[in-house]
Amino acid sequence: MLCDTCYRMLHHQAGLRENRRVELRFDHHRRISTLREAAESGCSICSALARQLEREHFIDLGAADQNIHLQAALASICGREWKRGYYSLDFLLDGRWMRTFALRPRTSTANSWWGLIRRRKTQHPHQHAAHTHSPAVFELAQRWLSNCKCADPTSSSPSSSPSTRQEQYYPHRLLDLDSIKRAIASSSPSSPSDPIEPINPQTRIHLLETRSPHWQKTDPSTNRYVTLSHTWGSPSPPTTTTTTPRLLASNRQALLTAGIALASLPATFRDAAVFASHLPGVRYLWIDALCVVQAETPTAFVRQSDADADALGADEDWRVQAAEMDRVYRNAYLNISAAVGDGGDAAGGGGAGGAAEVGLFRERNPAALGEDEVGVDVRGLLELDGDGDGDGYEDEYDEDDELDGGGYDRGRGARRRRRRALKACVKAGVGAVLGCLRWKKKKQQQHVKRCSVVDVALWDDLVEDAAVNRRAWVYQERLLAPRVLHFCADGQLAWECSERCCTERYPDGVPGLQLKSGVIVSEERVKDLEPVEEASLPDASLEDVNGDLEKKEEDDDVVVVAPRRLHHYELWKRIVEMYSQKELSRQGDKLMALAGLAKFFFDTKLAPGWPPVPQQRQLPQQHPYVAGMWREYLEVQLLWRVEPRFEDGWIHNGTRRYPRRAPSFSWAALDVPDGVVGGEYRDQNLLFRVEDVQMKYVDSRNKFGLVEGTGCRLLLDARVVQIELHEIEPVFITPYGWWVSGGKAPSFMDMYTDVYLDSPTDDGDVFEAGAKIFCMPASTGEGGTKQSPSDCICLLLQLIGEAEGRRAFKRIGLARLSDYESEKFQQDSKDVQSEKMYLY
Template sequence: MPHINPTRLAQRILGGGRNANSEVSPSPTRLVDMGFIATGRVKIVEPRKHTEQITGRYVTLSHCWGDIEFYHLSNDTLAHFEDGIDLDKLPKTFHHAIDFACRLGVRYIWIDSLCILQDSTKDWLYQSAQMDQVYNNSLCNISATAARNSSEGLYVDRDSKQHWIDEVNLNTANGADPPKKYTVLDLDFWETAVGQAPVNRRGWVLQERMIAPRVLHFCHDQIAWECWEMDAIESRPNGIPLLQLKSGSIVRWSRFKGLVPSVDGKALRDARLSLWKRIVENYSRLRLTKGTDKLIALAGIAKIMSRRIFNGRDEDYIAGMWRANLESQLLWRVDPALKKDKTYDFHSDRPSMDEYRAPSFSWAAID
């Protein structure tokens, strides 16, 4: 299979589909301005203070922070960052994301550690409450999917052998009829390369991935992408089949992005509950550095679901559950873990008293 230019591929993805638009959406509080990239520097800008010069779309970045120390925004560095940041002082993942965004013709990028004051609880709480707008209004989300920390970057040496042609011609049993073309499917690819990748095991990233109109995943051997219409990879640019292997059987699976119930009455109520249940179950398996972020890191999804799916108000959402269906949502349990002796362990860690995160009746109260 011939090598695919990632930039051209991304431009094609961003230029088509039902998400394509040229409207300028409201900007986040801060953005990284790449307009002076030729000088080897970028700078932090606040669009609301410079309305005459802040125009155009922006992209966002999802990444694993890791244990490596790197440049971040604080009250002490804010003035310096507004004056300019040398690119060589940024970690490789940021450097690559900025380079790729420039190749797409985008001037601005939003990166959490550069756009949120890391030493201000007030700013962190305010910005955390805006995540639904930050990601939903972006052109796309660039995901450092395979990178375990900020030093590994987006670009890796890719093995062209991984881009194998998955169509084969097989002779018929009697040999009289011409060979038939069959497609060979790797049912584990998406789950292995994307679903279980380092970045997608982070709790915060689930809402980044769900809310953004498009996500470009930089995996080890291919770029994968998600939009409202489909999930796709370089070797299957027209979309991958919605199939997976479960308990020895091939079953269809539903995509997160674009899930909007379109039925009425009781069926709509059931569809809403089923959708939220899937989100909570998947989210509960992910990692959070701080347990107190349990509900905060899911708030963006809840806001969008409240507006678009539940047709409700913010007060209809209570500690990770929905008022209209509260009784049934109280019937949660810890997913049992299978022990070596083939018995199940229903134990789950409870936070200490000084780490309140949710009322005890909520699934969010424990890990």
């Protein structure tokens, strides 16, 4: 629903302050109290605005009332991507942009009496309940599950492989929900809008071990398992008030034999168990806190010395289970995501509150869940994509001239005539029944456009920005799980699979819109990063292949990537760029939290035909995974960079380095709040070569997992030039500059200033006197050669000593040179010869 302020602004141009022709500027709410009341009443626009303003600390809805200067700007959306008729509605607080909504046009036919009949035939009716634990919500979730065509490991459909259909994978441990399902079967049915009958809190669920000889295999199609994603919070020590159960070596046997009562579980675990029990064919639940042996103290793992299998240590069990994460989530029927709360989960870290205490089931305002439609008055607004004279009015047209899809089609004249004839019959019949009803077709006033209100940031609000989805482990879980059901903070359910994203407001699919650089464009979502079918990727033509081989013969340093391989590596690049922004409770988990996804990615995409390039005969002797990167095209992947954030006229880089968890040449050594930018897979000339990779693993059984960062190194054949790195005074926007050693310091205009340091906070010694800093030319761009360079990318290195008679370096950043700078740098370093060196 829309509040009176929003409705009158859009429909009657109430509060119009300024007509700029390309946009109409309105005054909106002027006091916090009226905004709060509108949000509480269920206004979809004001609810979203209030949440964002409070989340970003612009206002405090609970504080005393005060004046605010909130404005709205209505404009026509133009551009090749958009059909005629879309509008943007931007909201500003004190002149600062806050949020954008899209106004999506409804065809005139859809708004007519005849259009109402057609919409009732095509749209799924959905009654919004006041509780998330109501039959109506369960039915919607079941409909999403039933309509999902994503691969189901338990299905006998042609999409599942024969080996998968013969024997379903089960995790090492599961929670048996049989007692809850029997309680549900014996309870009285509820009406769709009423809460379901509560389960006896003393009902117990039992831990099962599927590798035990007592485990009895069951029909996987009727005994599926689901998983739960939730926040863990900070790894603080448990207190005497912490009662959240965890699987420990000391209580494992009790959980196997006696089980645990629902009343003893935190709200999220309890609600997940009840919800999963309502799903047909689901028998088991997997929760990490109760299915993986946890440490007795959360800050450290405790290794048990008892030889008995019942005394399995948490450290060892965690490593074994972490190596199975790709199979645990990929084979799950559904992943339930607790996208509620603001962090801290008592189950994981001993902290209070958070998603575990909030739970999945909650009351909500049904009025705020529906999609809003409103007649938008666009008088005086310049139609940028229009064909008219720009006065905001258009020629009259028949209300049946547009199809429901919003466009025209061949044969439309005949279909329109048939629709008119049928509509005339309907009108005549209704007129005869009512007797006195007069049907008169009114010419539609073109300055009022019937539009639906689309919150462009809705998916981000509900899903992407949820505390649970900022976690690194959960990012892996979302990509591995075939389908995810999110219980969101506003009480709304959201569905996510590789086919579609849905919410209760948009049960048939969320409009794929996002705001990018101030423009509303089509949105790319996390599930779009799932590996696609091989058949949909292009094969290289014979002409392309021959041309690539000729180019390769001319210069072995030219990077040539086949189309399918290019897709795979571009996909991994995007996965890393998003993953590098995620948070961890334990900093040492950076590589482990990605290990399952990396293993799955290699098995499904890169393993067939490995090694792919005949010239790289050394690859079979080396593991393909190199601390978050791949051995094939490793040189390109080493050219990642940390993009600093520009804010308030200053450049900020809050990156921190953790050298023990990954070597300096890997992005995994850094915590980057805004993520890294991967190297480009383009035609380019490499100026160095990786000759050998030496990795040191924490657990040699899982080479996709943890490494000892200081024990890993690359043997490079490269040229390095000693340079002077300098911090520029803050009067300049560019914070760093460098030049080749040997001469006096140049002026600012003669420095190389396109510099991206990895972690200036932790690498502060690079600016000290006597720091030995070097520049390693890495690649020239497309069209460039070693003799005639174009733009150039260089790695910035710090000399840290010698190893086996060779110089040893660590990476500290990356620099880019323009065409002119590249040529100048080549002249300055023309006498430097390549050498064999180690990069740690």
